[in-house]
Amino acid sequence: MINFEQELNEEQLAVIKNGDGPCLVLAGAGSGKTRTITYRVAYLLEKGIPPENILLVTFTNRAAHEMIERVQTLTGTELPLPWSGTFHHIANKILRQYSTHLGYKNSFTVLDADDSQALIKLCIKEFKTTDRFPSAKVVNAIISFSRNSQKDIETTIEEKFSAWWHLSRTIRDVYSRYEQKKKEGNVMDFDDLLINLGLLLNIPAIQEKFSNQFRYILVDEYQDTNKLQASIINSLAKIHRNILVVGDDAQSIYSFRAADIKNILNFEEKYPEAKIFRLETNYRSHQEILSLANDVISNNRHQYPKQLKAIKIDGIKPNLYPKNDQSDEAEFIVKQIKDLIEKGTDAHQIAILFRAAHHSQMLEMELAKAGILYDYRGGLRFFDRAHIKDVLSYLRILNNLADTAAWLRVLLREEGIGPTAANKIITAVQKLEKIEDLKQLGEILGGKAQLGFNNFLKIFEVLLEAYIPENNPGDLVDAIVNSRYSDYLATEYTDSEERKKDLEQMAIFAAKHQNLTGFLTEASLQESFAKPAAINLKPAEQQKRLVLSTIHQAKGLEWEAVFIINVANDAFPNSRSASEPNGLEEERRLLYVAITRAKKHLTLTYPMSTESWGATAGPSIFLTEINQDLIDDHHLLSYKSTVFDRSDNEIQYIPEEDDRPIKIKPGSFLRDLDDL
DNA sequence: ACACACATCGTTTTT
DNA sequence: CGATGTGTGT
Numbered sequence A: 001m002i003n004f005e006q007e008l009n010e011e012q013l014a015v016i017k018n019g020d021g022p023c024l025v026l027a028g029a030g031s032g033k034t035r036t037i038t039y040r041v042a043y044l045l046e047k048g049i050p051p052e053n054i055l056l057v058t059f060t061n062r063a064a065h066e067m068i069e070r071v072q073t074l075t076g077t078e079l080p081l082p083w084s085g086t087f088h089h090i091a092n093k094i095l096r097q098y099s100t101h102l103g104y105k106n107s108f109t110v111l112d113a114d115d116s117q118a119l120i121k122l123c124i125k126e127f128k129t130t131d132r133f134p135s136a137k138v139v140n141a142i143i144s145f146s147r148n149s150q151k152d153i154e155t156t157i158e159e160k161f162s163a164w165w166h167l168s169r170t171i172r173d174v175y176s177r178y179e180q181k182k183k184e185g186n187v188m189d190f191d192d193l194l195i196n197l198g199l200l201l202n203i204p205a206i207q208e209k210f211s212n213q214f215r216y217i218l219v220d221e222y223q224d225t226n227k228l229q230a231s232i233i234n235s236l237a238k239i240h241r242n243i244l245v246v247g248d249d250a251q252s253i254y255s256f257r258a259a260d261i262k263n264i265l266n267f268e269e270k271y272p273e274a275k276i277f278r279l280e281t282n283y284r285s286h287q288e289i290l291s292l293a294n295d296v297i298s299n300n301r302h303q304y305p306k307q308l309k310a311i312k313i314d315g316i317k318p319n320l321y322p323k324n325d326q327s328d329e330a331e332f333i334v335k336q337i338k339d340l341i342e343k344g345t346d347a348h349q350i351a352i353l354f355r356a357a358h359h360s361q362m363l364e365m366e367l368a369k370a371g372i373l374y375d376y377r378g379g380l381r382f383f384d385r386a387h388i389k390d391v392l393s394y395l396r397i398l399n400n401l402a403d404t405a406a407w408l409r410v411l412l413r414e415e416g417i418g419p420t421a422a423n424k425i426i427t428a429v430q431k432l433e434k435i436e437d438l439k440q441l442g443e444i445l446g447g448k449a450q451l452g453f454n455n456f457l458k459i460f461e462v463l464l465e466a467y468i469p470e471n472n473p474g475d476l477v478d479a480i481v482n483s484r485y486s487d488y489l490a491t492e493y494t495d496s497e498e499r500k501k502d503l504e505q506m507a508i509f510a511a512k513h514q515n516l517t518g519f520l521t522e523a524s525l526q527e528s529f530a531k532p533a534a535i536n537l538k539p540a541e542q543q544k545r546l547v548l549s550t551i552h553q554a555k556g557l558e559w560e561a562v563f564i565i566n567v568a569n570d571a572f573p574n575s576r577s578a579s580e581p582n583g584l585e586e587e588r589r590l591l592y593v594a595i596t597r598a599k600k601h602l603t604l605t606y607p608m609s610t611e612s613w614g615a616t617a618g619p620s621i622f623l624t625e626i627n628q629d630l631i632d633d634h635h636l637l638s639y640k641s642t643v644f645d646r647s648d649n650e651i652q653y654i655p656e657e658d659d660r661p662i663k664i665k666p667g668s669f670l671r672d673l674d675d676l
Numbered sequence B: 001a002c003a004c005a006c007a008t009c010g011t012t013t014t015t
Numbered sequence C: 001c002g003a004t005g006t007g008t009g010t
Helices: A010-017 A033-046 A061-075 A087-102 A113-127 A136-149 A153-160 A162-184 A190-200 A204-213 A227-236 A287-297 A326-342 A357-370 A386-399 A404-412 A419-430 A435-444 A447-466 A473-481 A484-492 A496-511 A516-525 A583-595 A621-625 A634-640 A669-675
Strands: A023-027 A054-057 A216-219 A243-247 A275-279 A281-286 A309-312 A319-323 A350-354 A374-377 A546-550 A559-564 A598-607 A645-647 A650-653 A662-664
Touching (some): A010 A033, A010 A275, A033 A243, A054 A087, A087 A190, A087 A227, A087 A516, A113 A162, A113 A404, A136 A153, A136 A162, A136 A227, A153 A162, A190 A227, A204 A227, A216 A227, A227 A243, A281 A598, A319 A326, A326 A559, A350 A357, A357 A374, A386 A447, A386 A473, A386 A484, A386 A496, A404 A447, A447 A473, A447 A484, A473 A484, A473 A516
Parallel strands (some): A023 A243, A216 A243, A281 A309, A319 A598, A350 A559, A374 A546, A559 A598
Antiparallel strands (some): A650 A662
C-alpha cells in the first residue's frame, strides 16, 4: 500500500483523490507533474482498475517508459500499462487492428518525414507549371499544418504561408494527389495515423468499444497537443468522461507542429463540469534560478499569471558571460565543466542546452579535444541516418511491394537508374503477380539502367533468401549487411566501418521484434536517437555522461548544472520563428523552459561575433530585457567601463579580468550594450 | 536518360 | 557549409 498522504503535498494529493471527471491540472515547471500523474495511475491501479482500462498519453516514448517504470516501482508489480505512449503510438496500435475499415491493409507502412517529402516531390512534378514553386519541404509543412490544425489548405496558406497564396489551387491538387498515392501504396504518414484514428472513431461501434474501454484517460504535456489530438481525446472519453490533462501554458513550445494553447485555455468551456487544480510549488530549482525564469516569462502577455514558489532558497545567482566568438565560448564552457566535475558534480548531472542542433558544433569539437564524452539529444535521429534508411528501405519493399518511397530510395542509389527508369520500374512492380517475377523486370529497361537494376537485385535476392519464417527481422538486417550493400558502403563512405557497426546495432534492435511490420513501425516512430558514439554503450555507461541537447529535447528533464549557450542575436530568438504570429513569445517560453531545467547552477553565454552565415551575434534581446539584479553580471559590467578602440574598422575591447581582447564587428551589439 | 560539375539558396524546433 | 537545383556533356 502506498502512503499517498505522506509522499505527496496537498496540491498533488488533491489531484490524486479528486481526479475523476474532466480535470485540468496547471502544473508549473518542476512542480512534480510526473510524480502526480504516476501516483494517480498507481492510485487507480490500487483501487482495482485493470491496466487495460487506463489510457496514458505522453509526449515522447521516453516519458511513457519512465512513467511505467515509476508506476511499477510504486505498486511493486510488473504490471504493464498496455495503453501508454505517444498519440502516434496509440493510434498505430489501434489502426493495426481496424485500418481495414478505412480501406487500408493492416500491414500498412508508416512513412517518415523524408519519405513523405520524396512522395510529395513526385506529386509536385506532375502539377508544377511555374518556376517558383514551394519546395517539397514547404508543401509538406503546409499540408501537415493544415491537417493538424484542422484548417483547410487555403486558410493555412493564407495565414502562415501567404507568399504562396496565388498557388493555393495547385498546392491543393498536389495534396490530393499525395493522398491518393499514399492510399494506393498502403502507406500512412505521421499525420495519417492521427487523422485515421479520428476517422475510425467516427464509426459508432468502434468509438463505443474504445470509449467504453478507456475508463480513465490521462494526458501529459497538454499545452503541446493540437486540435486533432484534443478531438481524439474527446472522442475516446465520450462514455466515462474521466479525462485528466496536465500542462503548463508557459511551456508551450510546439506551435510549429500546430500545438494549440487554446486546448488548455478553453478546457473549462469544453467541459463545463471541469475541476481545475494548480501545482505551484517548485521542488527543482533554487529560488534564484526561478526568479530569473519568472522575470523572463513576465514579458509575455499571453499567459496565465502564476506564482511559482521555490522550496530551495539560498542558492547561487545565475551567471551571464559574453565571449569573444563561438570557439571562445566553447573553450570557456569546457573549462567550467571540468571545474564542476572536479568539485564533485557528476557529469550526467550537467547539461548544455542550445536553441538549434547545429549550435553545438564548436562545442563538440572542444569536448572531443578535451576527451569529454557526452550524450547527444536532438538533431539527426539514429533511424534518420542515410545507411540506416537504406537498409530499412529494402525491408520495407519486402514488407510492402507498393511502398513507392522505399523503392525510390534504393533504386536511385544505383548507377544507371535515374528518376525515369525508377518510375518505370515502380509502375511495373504494381502489376507484379508474385515477388519472384521481379527478376524479369530488367528486360523492360535500357542497357545502363538494366545493369543498375541487376545490382539492386544482387542485394534484394540475398534478402529474399533470408525471408523465411524461422528468421526474425534481425536476420534480415544481417543479410543485407552481408550483401553487396557492404561494398557500396565501403566505396561511398570513409567511415564505412562505423556505419557497419550502426547496422549491427540495428540488427540487434530488430531481433527484438517478432515480425517485420512491427519492427518497421517501431523504427519510424522511435525517437531514440544518437550520434554514432553513444549507441554502442550499455545504458549504465551512458548515464554517466554529460548531456548536450536542444531545448526542445530537454523538455521535462532536469540537471544540477545547466549551461545555455549562444543566447545571442540571430540565434535565440530564432528570427524565423520570432516572425510568426506570437512567435517571439514562444521563443521566450523556450528560454523559460531552458532556465527551469536547472536545479542549482545556471550559466548563460553568448558570443560577440560569429563566423556563421548572416548572423550578427552579441547578446540576445531576451538578455537586455531581464532585471540585472537577478544575474551575477560582473563579467558584463566590466564591459561598460572599457574604452572601445575603433581601428581597422573593427572594434576592440580589452576586458579587465580576462587576458584576451575581444574583437567585435561594428554592429547592433553596441546599442544593446548601452541598453544594459 | 543520366552523370557530373557548378551555382545558388537558405539555415528551427519533432512525432 | 550543405543540401538542392541548373546546365552541360556523354
